[in-house]
Amino acid sequence: MLLWGAVCLNRARTVLRGLYNHEFIENGMIYMITYTLLERDREKIEEGIEKGIEKGIEKGIEKGREEGIILTKKVLKLSTEGYTISQIAKECNLSENQVKKILE
Numbered sequence: 805m806l807l808w809g810a811v812c813l814n815r816a817r818t819v820l821r822g823l824y825n826h827e828f829i830e831n832g833m834i835y836m837i838t839y840t841l842l843e844r845d846r847e848k849i850e851e852g853i854e855k856g857i858e859k860g861i862e863k864g865i866e867k868g869r870e871e872g873i874i875l876t877k878k879v880l881k882l883s884t885e886g887y888t889i890s891q892i893a894k895e896c897n898l899s900e901n902q903v904k905k906i907l908e
Contacts, residue, residue, distance in 0.1 A: 879906045 875896060882892045889907070893900045 876906055879903055883907055 875898075879892055879896055879898075882895060887895070889900050889903050892898070893903045896903070898906075
């Protein structure tokens with residue numbers, strides 16, 4: 805965060821140099837501008853994180869559904885081939901209760 809603060813401080817000074825000779829600007833104004841830039845950037849970062857989490861959840865749900873469908877098909881296939889519930893559970897890395905729920 806300190807490095808990011810230094811980057812923003814330099815950005816603020818660059819902006820101020822474009823407007824005024826920064827030697828005549830009080831330090832308080834530099835820090836106020838820096839804080840404003842940091843706050844704006846923080847909000848953008850938070851928005852990006854939220855969007856990333858939402859996309860990750862959507863992809864996870866899709867992947868989970870796909871894996872669930874594949875696993876269900878495997879359980880049903882093994883069941884029709886005569887495997888017992890405990891054999892299916894072992895083969896599919898599931899509990900016997902999970903196998904029973906799929907077969908219901």
